[in-house]
Amino acid sequence: MCKGDKQYFGLTVKGSSMYPKYMDGDIIIVLSQNDCESGDDCVVSIGNDDATLKKVIKLNDAIMLQPINAEYTPIMYTNKEIKYLPIKILGVVKELRRKI
Secondary structure (H helix, E strand, O other): OOOOOOOEEEEEOOOOOOOOOOOOOOEEEEEEOOOOOOOOEEEEEEOOOOEEEEEEEEOOOEEEEEOOOOOOOOEEEEHHHHHHOOEEEEEEEEEEEOOO
């Protein structure tokens, strides 16, 4: 991970929206990049506020932030909404670290 020009950052998972894949207190290692493939687990900034960890689903005219936990509702943003409320991909999850 340390070789080359790629940049990574780590975050602690808070909450249960991505349970059971990611649990509260897990540490994720994220490859810093501003785009992703549809279906990637990503750290996403919404409106320049806090970041969220969600599965990003790209649609023709929208982006959906999909939690894994069925108790949470997906959030959809149209391309028109994204122009006014900045939605930014901060990076793609590459590694999970969990204490046992």
